[in-house]
Amino acid sequence: MRRGGEMRSRTAWQAMALHPVGFLASAWPWRALLYLLSGVLAGALTMCLFVAVVTVGILTVVVIVGVVLLLAAALMGLPFARLERQRLRLVDLDGIQDPHRPPEESGLRAWLRTRLKESATWRELILMVISLTALWWVDVAVLGLAFVVPALCIGAPIDDPYAWPWAVLGVLLLLAAPYSLTAWAGARATLCRIVLAPRDDEVDPNLKEITESRARLLDAFEAERARIERDLHDGAQQRLVSLSVMLGLMTLDVPENSSLHREIGSAQEQLALALADLRHLVRGLNPQVLADNGLVAALEEVASRFSVPVSLDLRLAGRLPQPVETAAYYAVTEALANVAKHSRADRVELIGRHHADILVLEVRDNGVGGADASAGTGLTGLADRLAVLDGRMRVSSPPGGPTLVLMEIPCPFG
Missing domain, CATH: 3.30.565.10 (Histidine kinase-like ATPase, C-terminal domain)
Incomplete structure (x- = not known):
């Protein structure tokens, strides 16, 4: 939380959207920059290792070594995704739950069998391939647009004094860098979250049941509230209106200066207040203006x-x-x-x-x-x-x- 009661945003995207000016003084632009820089470094290392393993694996596929290397390449998505989940916390404080379940038996064979059967393993491999072939290059391009291009534009008048408009453009690009970096970091993080987030069949069954039970209870509560609102409107409220009419008719047969007339009038006033309270209650239970x-x-x-x-x-x-x-x-x-x-x-x-x-x-x-x-x-x-x-x-x-x-x-x- 920030001073003055400001609530801390949970994602870089959200912080930029909700507080576009105060966002510049926060840590979010720096977190987005670190997210992209770490992605470029991790992607470069992963790319070199993955290409080397796949190349050697294909060349030696006729022997057992090649098969083992290709299997290792297929499983490289596991450590890559683990690192991505850690890096994601730079721009998304909520993070992502690990979708992998522990194997039912101990040993390497049981671990491999479990991992190769999980859809999360193959999603993580696909994300790694997409990151290395597309997202990594966009990371580099965004960082270049944020820093390299402005530096070249700002330095242009040094060699050519008439190139000062390029310096102005460079300054504008540099001022926009926090927004461009955060916008792409948020979009990239959203894509990673979509791919890496556990599916329904990968969530802890107990947690899933609790969530579904809570949703069922809320649905039942909404249905019961609608029923109560309908019963109050069609039942108690109509009876009170009828009673008010009956009291009004009674006053016509009672002398105005009698104590009974005054008591009936007082009862009508109390009944009108009760009706107002009931209408307020009914309106709050199921507000028609909302629907x-x-x-x-x-x-x-x-x-x-x-x-x-x-x-x-x-x-x-x-x-x-x-x-x-x-x-x-x-x-x-x-x-x-x-x-x-x-x-x-x-x-x-x-x-x-x-x-x-x-x-x-x-x-x-x-x-x-x-x-x-x-x-x-x-x-x-x-x-x-x-x-x-x-x-x-x-x-x-x-x-x-x-x-x-x-x-x-x-x-x-x-």
């Missing part, structure tokens, strides 16, 4: 009814998938409820962006701080709801404030 008009309109309605002034800055292009909108809506309302209960704030900011295939929502307040997501408050349930969609929630709330609740939900474009 009809989307997340932005629903959050605008919530902000208009909130007890503390809310400054909205929502830039979301179009409708999002229904599970994402639902999770985001209830996450924000829960965060705002915590502000109203505990923060003693007099100003709240709600910021929403859709960057790099991630929906990012920030709830900031100028209250007393001290919020703790691990203390069993509503923030815990909020984090669980986001986790079902592989989302994350992080809280920055030093004593004395301010408080920032950052929520991220994967939400690919299109």
Whole structure:
């Protein structure tokens, strides 16, 4: 976390998209540079070794040595992928789980049999070949465009004073280097994550079952909430409306100056308050504006009814998938409820962006701080709801404030 309550981004791409100016003063451009430089060095060494092993293996394929070398070349993707997973943490703090399972038996033969049967082994080999034949060259080109070309352009007026426009171009390219390096590093890391991430059949069965169970529970909860909303709307609410009408008719038969007329009037007032509370509850259980008009309109309605002034800055292009909108809506309302209960704030900011295939929502307040997501408050349930969609929630709330609740939900474009 950074000073002033700023939340630390989890990826270089995300940091550049969310904080394009403050990004320059962060460590992310340097991490992206290190990621690409280490990739060039590792790729050069891997390329030399792989070409040598394959060449010698082909030349000696008629003997056992050649077969062993070709087998070793096929398995070179394993250490290459392990290094890639380590390097990925430079631009993606979450990293990737190792998809390989330990062999059921001990010994080299069992290890080879297990690895050769795993689809992850062959994906890693494909990634290594793609890296050596394409990605490595792009790494070199991007680094050259960021440093070598600007240096040549800036030095051009030394030999030819009339070449000063090239110096201006060189300075502009050098100033853009943090963005070009990070953009390519983020794209490269995304490709590596797609290839290296474990598939469903490679995930720990227990962990997979827990995730699926949590998703089923959330679906059941949503269905039950819709049922309760329908029962309240069609049952209790209609009965209360009928009762209000009956009380109104009773007042017509009772003298206006009688105590009974006053008591019926008081009962009508209490009934009207109960109806208002019930309608508010029904609207919160299954907000119609969310289903009809989307997340932005629903959050605008919530902000208009909130007890503390809310400054909205929502830039979301179009409708999002229904599970994402639902999770985001209830996450924000829960965060705002915590502000109203505990923060003693007099100003709240709600910021929403859709960057790099991630929906990012920030709830900031100028209250007393001290919020703790691990203390069993509503923030815990909020984090669980986001986790079902592989989302994350992080809280920055030093004593004395301010408080920032950052929520991220994967939400690919299109």
